[in-house]
Structure formats: structure tokens, C-alpha cells
Amino acid sequence: MTGPATLQPAYSWSRIWREEKSRGVVIQIMVVLIFFATIAWLIGNVTANFAALDKTFGFKFLWQLPANYDINQVLIDYNSQYSHLRAALVGLINTFLVAVVGIVLATILGFTVGTLRLSNNWLVARLAYVYIETIRNVPVLLHILLWHGIIINTLPHPRRALNVGDATFLSNRGLYVPCPLFEDGFGWVAIAFAAALIGAILYHRRAHRIQMETGHQVHSVLIGLAIVIGVTLLAFLAAGSPIGFELPALRGFNFQGGINLLPEFVALTWALSIYTSAFIAENVRGGILAVNKGQTEAAQSLGLRPGKVLSLVVLPQALRVIIPPLTSQYLNLTKNSSLAIAIGYMDLVATLGGITLMQTGREIESMMLVMLVYLLISLLISSFMNWYNNRVRLVER
Amino acid sequence: MTEAGTNSGAYAPGQHPDLPPPKGSAGAAGWMRGNLFSSPFNTAVTILAAILLYELITSIAGWFVLDAVIDAGSKADCRQAGSGACWAVIKIRINQFTFGFYPADERWRPILAFVLMFAALAPLLFDKTPFRRQMIWFAVAYPFIAGWLIYGGFGLVIVDTQSYGGFMLTLIIGITGIAASLPIGILLALGRQSRLFSIRIICVSLIEFLRGVPLITLLFVASTMLNYFMPPGTSFNLLVRVLIMVTIFASAYIAEVVRGGLQAIPRGQYEAADAMGFTYWKTTRLITLPQALKISIPGIVNTFIALYKDTTLVVIIGLLDPLGIGRAVLADAKWNGLSTETYLFVALFFFFSCFAMSRYSLYLEKRLHTGH
Known part of the structure; x- marks a missing residue:
């Protein structure tokens, strides 16, 4: 029951x-x-x-006039009478400038050193190894301070600046390079350049299609290059060389004219580039080693020359392995650029998260904005690299 | 041997003694031919690299050692005495570079803690340490012992954290961060792999947020505004705040490394554990986590190295780590301008400790490589 x-x-x-x-x-x-x-x-x-x-929360302080502080490197119109928002924007652009230049430099250096690391010349491979190990085992902040110190303390004064062809000067005031001056008619040259570029790309596509359909190899890279250079040069001459250079010249105690790259900018970009390049080099090395040796041997037995083996067979496959860690290196470089504050380069953290924060007492709001911007940059870079990664990904059935 | 060439019929098949390798293909000469002078281009590169190396070594040795000045009273004295580096600036401040402003009479305490650290690390790092079992209990107790030794109390004079500095501070932040971020990172990684949606989403957003912002912004939060988030009236030590921030920052990176390890484990392992009737925690503790951790050890050590290097950022919020001491030294009018010497000295310290860590990671990778 x-x-x-x-x-x-x-x-x-x-x-x-x-x-x-x-x-x-x-x-x-x-x-x-x-x-x-x-x-x-x-x-x-x-x-x-x-x-x-007695504090309030709000973002009105961004429009508050004037910000009342100067910024040592401005790429858009700015002076101390502008708003805090404008100052933050100047800082953001400075961050971008360092990030972009740093990424380009670090990629070039990193790929070079990474390939040298695999050189079959023992001495060269060892030198690359020593470069990588010394650079990446030292904190990035130390690199920045060290290079900044070297520029400030050991480079000569402007009067005895290192002189490259009377046009570029390196001194403890930074790097002075010639400034291009665009005269009337330069627009035509630019248009000609763009047109030639489009033409070259179309030609290259056609050459590629012909090769795909018939197997006949049409040399398009050199011809395309010739088209771009030739057309631009012709337009340049026809328009009467509408470009001039303003050379930096020593007046008094410092240089006048030209473009001045501040010691802070040079030190920061250079330090970030070499630091990141050591990591990129290791990624590149890992990526190349990940390509099966049989691929190289097969390419060699087909009669490809060493350069072609690298560019047509090994690198395209290695890139698939290299790109994901490369993305995080780019992100690291961008985030590390926030260390600019240590040497007084006015980036986003130093403007919005530094002086604006101190002057307005808006700690939470300023820091929130700074973090948000970095999060957005991270998202942007990683989505761009994901897009690129999808493009070069191995298409399998 | 000499007859072998002339009378080939003297040996049965397969009985011919081994001939020496052709001249110039073995030994030092052969190695050099293969690795340095294999082609004209290679030879040219080798010669260029050798010249570069020679120039580098002579100039570095000259500046670092031969022309360097060790004893001097100021920068001007140094420059008069020699053209090389002025190490006097380091020599005079070496105690500050090591201990910060830790009282001189109490310095035996951090030194003792440092020595004991090796005793605590040995059983963790090398599995052939004698008395490993007993030593591991010591390793567990070590953080408390070290904390007591350095901070004081219970019979020792209390030394305020503001006086900590130099390499001692680097080690305190680095080791605390490393020890505390590993368990938190593992929990975050498990959370990110969890089947429970809300846990997963919280962990993902936490990890992505921490990885998306620079450490320096978190340190600013710690130094300027953490008090806003605490009940009114609370204030706690800046060093503790920095330790918390460094730890959670590093744990997000550890979490990603461990997640990679967890993802690399074949599904069959989870399914087998399920089939045995294991609970989630039993599966994690006995089956998945040990394997995942083993795979992710190189990544974890790399994260530790990064954390250790990132401890230098505390100088920006005013803690006196070696860089902070260095900046204070450089602000002294007598030594103004000797930044290269100061920073290179600190760089050497970091180089040796980080290089040792990465070598250890390589050793561990080889040891744990149990595959075929």
C-alpha cells in the first residue's frame, strides 16, 4: 500500500x-x-x-572655457583659451599619432628582426636573438625614460646639432625635418597620382585574371609602379614643380621653420617601436617556423627562387599564424602609449586624465572617458585585424 | 685504411670501415663553412656583422667598464676623471636603490625575507627539491611570514609602507601580484567557460574591460579616486590599493591564457568525466584544470614577466620604485643629467630577473613535454 x-x-x-x-x-x-x-x-x-x-556628476566641464593650459604639440588649432573638450581632442590626436607611427615602425623592425633571427648565417641569427632578448626583458617605461634621457642629456645643443644634408637636424630639442609647402597646382598632381594609382590597380587585377585564366604570367607590379611614378612625375613637371620645402635653419638658440618633432615624441615613438618590435619579431619567427618545411622544399623543387619561396609560399601561410598575436601587440603599443605622461608628451591621458582632471576635480568623469576611449580604440583595432585575418584565412571546404 | 681505396675487394659487403668525413665538412672549420661562409653573400654578411659586433663591443666595454668612474663626489668630478659612465651616482645611492627609505637598522628583515623566498620557491619551481612535501607548507606560509617580516608588528618595529622603495618594492608588488593573480585569473577563466549565461557574461565583460584599458588608468583610479567608491571615511594604504589594481589587471590576462588551455582540452575529456558521474568541481579539479594549466604554463610565465615589468608604472603615481629613486637622484643638482647611467642600471636589474624567468619557462616547457 x-x-x-x-x-x-x-x-x-x-x-x-x-x-x-x-x-x-x-x-x-x-x-x-x-x-x-x-x-x-x-x-x-x-x-x-x-x-x-558638495560635488556633482556631469560632463558639462568639457565645454567649460577656457581650459587654461598649453599643449606642447598641437596638430589642430588649439590654444589655452579653448575648451577642455578641445584639449582632450588634441591629446587624442597625439595618442593616435604615436600609435600609428609606432605601429608602422614596429612592424617593419619586427618583421626584419624576426626574419634575421631565422637567417642561416649563425652570427646574424645570434645578433637578432640578443636584440630580442635585451629589448623585451626591460620594462617599456624604462625604454621610454632611457631614450628621453639620451635625447635630452647626451645629444648636442642646436648649435652643434647632428646635420643630415643641411635639411634635417637632430639635437636635444628634438628632430627638425623639412616642411613641404604645397603651391597652386599641387591639386592636379594629387589627382594625377590618384588616377595613376587606380589605373595601376586595375591593370594589376587584369593581369591577375589573365594569369588565372590562361596561365600566362603578366608582369604587373613593376609596370604598375612605372605607371604611378611616371604619370605623377609628368603631372608634377607639367604643373611647374608646385612643391617647395621649408628648411629648418638655426636662428639664435634654436631652429626656426621646418617641422619639429619634439624630443618627447621621438623618444616615445622610438621606445615603443623597438620594444614592440622585439615581441613582433618573436611572433614572426614563430609564424614562419609553423609553416611546414615540406612547403619550402616543394616550392624549391618547383624551381622557385628563394625570394619567391618566401613571398609566394611561406609568408602567406605564416601570416595566418602571425596575425592574431600581432593584433595584440598593436593593442599593447597603443595602450603603452599612455606612458607618455612620464616624459610629458601630451597624449589623452596627460590632457584629459591629467591636467583637466586636476584643474576641474572631475576625477571619475575624466577617467571614465579616458577608459572608454581606450576601450573603443581596442575594439576598433581588433575588429580591423579580425577583418584582415578573415581575408587571409585558409579557406577550407 | 690506405689499402681500402686500392683494393676494394678486400672487404665483405658492409664490412668496410667508416671513412673520415671529407676535409672541411666537420669540426670547427666545417661548422664555420656551413653557418658563416656558405656563399659569397653570406660571407659578406658575416664580415659586416663581425665589424658591427666589434664596434659595439669595444664602445660598450669602453663606456661601461674601461673609462667608467666609480668613485666621485658629483657629476663634474666624474666627467673630469673619465669619459665613460659615471657609476658613482649608483654607488652613493645603492641602499636607496635597493630598499628605498627603509630604516637602516631594520634592513635585515627584507634581506631575510628575500633569502627565505628562495626556500619557499624551490619546492614550487623544481620538483626534485628534497623534503618537497614539508617545504610546500612553508611556501604556503611564506606570504604571511614575509609580510610580517617586512611590515612588522608582533615584536618587530612597524615600518610604514611609505618608506618602502627600490628593488624591494618591485619585488613586493611583483610577487604579491603574481601570487594573487593566478587563483583569481583561474576563477575568471572558469567563469568565462561556464555554462551559466550570467556568470559567463559578467566574466567576459570584466576580462575585456581590464584588457582594453591601460594599466596606468587603473593606477590613477587607485591613487586618486578609489576612496570615492568606499564608504565615506574609509581610507586605506596606497600600496594596498596599487597591489589590488595590479592583481586584478594581471588576473584578466592570466584568465585569457588559462582559457586558451581549457579550450585546447579535447571534448572527450569533459564527456568522460561526465560519464563517470563527476560533479563540475570534481571534473575541474581532477581532469580539466591540471591539463589546462600544464598547457598554459608558458603563457602564464609570460604574463608574470609582463606584470613584473609593469610594476615600474607605479612611479607615475608617486611610489618610489627603482625608477622613482632614479628620478629623485636625477633631480639632485649634483647628479643632474646622468639619466643614462641610472636607467641602464635599473634596466640591468630587470633584464636579469626577467631573463631568468623566461629561461625557467623554457626549462619547464621541456620538462612538462610528456608527448612523443
Whole structure:
């Protein structure tokens, strides 16, 4: 009589915990509750603290005039009478400038050293190894301070600057390079250049299609290059050489004219580039080693020359391995550019997260914005690299 | 042997003694021919590299050692005495570079903690350490012992954290961060791989946020505004705040490395554990995590090295790590301008410690390589 009743599982609260599905729900509810409780607690604390200090939360300070501080490197119109928002924008552009120049330099250096590391010349491979190990085992901040110190303390004064062809000068005031001056008619040269570039690309595509369809190799790279250079040069001469250079010249204690790359900018970009290049070199080496040796041997037995083996067979396959870690190196370089504040290069952290923060007392708002911008940059770079990665990915059936 | 060439019929098939390799293909000469002078181009490159190396070594040796000045009272004295590096600036401040402003009478405490560190690390790093089992208990207790030795209390004079500095501070931040970020990172990685949606989403956003912002912004948060997030009236030590930030920053990176390891484990392992009736935690503890950690050890060590190097950033928020001491030294009018010497000295310290760590990681990779 009691048999069927005992088979019926008794209703009990412990069942919720014993059953996997319901337990998952319970755990999730608890976690979400704890999470939001923590956030509410933090916000509550901030409100209480703000109330005690008579502070308010808001972003109006960004439009507050004037920002009242100067920035040593401005690429857009700015002076101390502009708003904090404008100052932050100047800082952001400075961050971008370092990041872009640094990424280009680091990629070139890194790929060079990475290939040298695999050279069959023992001495060269060892030298590359020593370069990589010394550079990457020293903190990046130390690199930045060291290079900044070298430029400031050991390079000569402008009067005895290192002179390259009377046009470029390196001194403890930074690097002075000629500034191009665009005269009337330069627009035509630019248009001609663009047209020639499009023409060369179309020609290259056609050559590629012909090779794909018939197997006949049409040399398009050199011809394309000739088209671009020739047409641009012709347009340049026809327009009457509409470009001039303003050379930096020593007047008094410093150089006038030309473009001045600040010591801070040079030190930061150079330090970030060589630091990141050591890591990129290791990625490149790993990527090339990941390509099966049989691929090289097959290419050689087909009669390809060493250069072609590298460019047509090994590198395209190695790139697939190299790109994901390369992305994170680019992101690291961009984030490391925030160390600019240590040597006084006015990037985003030094403007918005530094002087603006101090002057307005808006710690939370400024830091939130700075972090948000870095998050956005990270997202942008990684999505671009993902797109590129998808393009070069191995297409399998 | 000499007859072998003339009378080939003297040996049964397969019985011919081995001949020496052709001249110039073995030994030092052969190696050089293969690796340095294999082609005219290669020879040219070798000669160029050798010249470069010679120039580098002579100039570096000259500046570093031969023309360097070790004893001097100021930069001007140094420059008069020799044309090379002025190491006097380091020599005079070596105690500050090592301990910061830690009281001189108490310096035996960090030194003792440093020596004990090796005793605590040995059983963790090398599995052939004698008395490994007992030593591991010591390693577990070590953080507390070291904390007590360095901070004080319980019979020792309390030394305020503001006086910590130099390489001692680097080691304190680095080792605390390394020890604390590993468990937190593992938990975050497990959370990211969890089947429970809300846990996964919280862990993913936390990890991605921490990896997306520079450490320096987190340190600014720690130094300028962490107090806003605490109940009114609380204030806690700057060093503790920095330790917390460095730890959670590094744990996000550890989490990604461990996740890579977890993803590399074949599905069959999870399914087999399920089939055995293991609970989630039992599966994790006994099956998946040991394998995942083994795969991710090189990545974990790399993250540790990065964390260790990142400890230098604390100079920006005013802690006196070796760079902070260096900057203070350079601000002294007597030594103004000797930045190269100062920073190179600090760089050497970091180079040796990081290089040792990466060598250890290579050793571990070889040891743990149990495949065929």
C-alpha cells in the first residue's frame, strides 16, 4: 500500500539544488543579485561621498572655457583659451599619432628582426636573438625614460646639432625635418597620382585574371609602379614643380621653420617601436617556423627562387599564424602609449586624465572617458585585424 | 685504411670501415663553412656583422667598464676623471636603490625575507627539491611570514609602507601580484567557460574591460579616486590599493591564457568525466584544470614577466620604485643629467630577473613535454 507513495519523490526545497537545471538558475540569480548589489553599493558610496564634498556628476566641464593650459604639440588649432573638450581632442590626436607611427615602425623592425633571427648565417641569427632578448626583458617605461634621457642629456645643443644634408637636424630639442609647402597646382598632381594609382590597380587585377585564366604570367607590379611614378612625375613637371620645402635653419638658440618633432615624441615613438618590435619579431619567427618545411622544399623543387619561396609560399601561410598575436601587440603599443605622461608628451591621458582632471576635480568623469576611449580604440583595432585575418584565412571546404 | 681505396675487394659487403668525413665538412672549420661562409653573400654578411659586433663591443666595454668612474663626489668630478659612465651616482645611492627609505637598522628583515623566498620557491619551481612535501607548507606560509617580516608588528618595529622603495618594492608588488593573480585569473577563466549565461557574461565583460584599458588608468583610479567608491571615511594604504589594481589587471590576462588551455582540452575529456558521474568541481579539479594549466604554463610565465615589468608604472603615481629613486637622484643638482647611467642600471636589474624567468619557462616547457 505504501509502495507507490514512496516512489513518488517527495516535494522538497532541496530538489531545486540537486537538479542541475534548477541549480543553474538559482546560482545565476544569486550571482546577478550579488553583482548588482555590489554595483549599487559602489554607486551609493560615490553618491554619499559626492554629497559630503558638495560635488556633482556631469560632463558639462568639457565645454567649460577656457581650459587654461598649453599643449606642447598641437596638430589642430588649439590654444589655452579653448575648451577642455578641445584639449582632450588634441591629446587624442597625439595618442593616435604615436600609435600609428609606432605601429608602422614596429612592424617593419619586427618583421626584419624576426626574419634575421631565422637567417642561416649563425652570427646574424645570434645578433637578432640578443636584440630580442635585451629589448623585451626591460620594462617599456624604462625604454621610454632611457631614450628621453639620451635625447635630452647626451645629444648636442642646436648649435652643434647632428646635420643630415643641411635639411634635417637632430639635437636635444628634438628632430627638425623639412616642411613641404604645397603651391597652386599641387591639386592636379594629387589627382594625377590618384588616377595613376587606380589605373595601376586595375591593370594589376587584369593581369591577375589573365594569369588565372590562361596561365600566362603578366608582369604587373613593376609596370604598375612605372605607371604611378611616371604619370605623377609628368603631372608634377607639367604643373611647374608646385612643391617647395621649408628648411629648418638655426636662428639664435634654436631652429626656426621646418617641422619639429619634439624630443618627447621621438623618444616615445622610438621606445615603443623597438620594444614592440622585439615581441613582433618573436611572433614572426614563430609564424614562419609553423609553416611546414615540406612547403619550402616543394616550392624549391618547383624551381622557385628563394625570394619567391618566401613571398609566394611561406609568408602567406605564416601570416595566418602571425596575425592574431600581432593584433595584440598593436593593442599593447597603443595602450603603452599612455606612458607618455612620464616624459610629458601630451597624449589623452596627460590632457584629459591629467591636467583637466586636476584643474576641474572631475576625477571619475575624466577617467571614465579616458577608459572608454581606450576601450573603443581596442575594439576598433581588433575588429580591423579580425577583418584582415578573415581575408587571409585558409579557406577550407 | 690506405689499402681500402686500392683494393676494394678486400672487404665483405658492409664490412668496410667508416671513412673520415671529407676535409672541411666537420669540426670547427666545417661548422664555420656551413653557418658563416656558405656563399659569397653570406660571407659578406658575416664580415659586416663581425665589424658591427666589434664596434659595439669595444664602445660598450669602453663606456661601461674601461673609462667608467666609480668613485666621485658629483657629476663634474666624474666627467673630469673619465669619459665613460659615471657609476658613482649608483654607488652613493645603492641602499636607496635597493630598499628605498627603509630604516637602516631594520634592513635585515627584507634581506631575510628575500633569502627565505628562495626556500619557499624551490619546492614550487623544481620538483626534485628534497623534503618537497614539508617545504610546500612553508611556501604556503611564506606570504604571511614575509609580510610580517617586512611590515612588522608582533615584536618587530612597524615600518610604514611609505618608506618602502627600490628593488624591494618591485619585488613586493611583483610577487604579491603574481601570487594573487593566478587563483583569481583561474576563477575568471572558469567563469568565462561556464555554462551559466550570467556568470559567463559578467566574466567576459570584466576580462575585456581590464584588457582594453591601460594599466596606468587603473593606477590613477587607485591613487586618486578609489576612496570615492568606499564608504565615506574609509581610507586605506596606497600600496594596498596599487597591489589590488595590479592583481586584478594581471588576473584578466592570466584568465585569457588559462582559457586558451581549457579550450585546447579535447571534448572527450569533459564527456568522460561526465560519464563517470563527476560533479563540475570534481571534473575541474581532477581532469580539466591540471591539463589546462600544464598547457598554459608558458603563457602564464609570460604574463608574470609582463606584470613584473609593469610594476615600474607605479612611479607615475608617486611610489618610489627603482625608477622613482632614479628620478629623485636625477633631480639632485649634483647628479643632474646622468639619466643614462641610472636607467641602464635599473634596466640591468630587470633584464636579469626577467631573463631568468623566461629561461625557467623554457626549462619547464621541456620538462612538462610528456608527448612523443
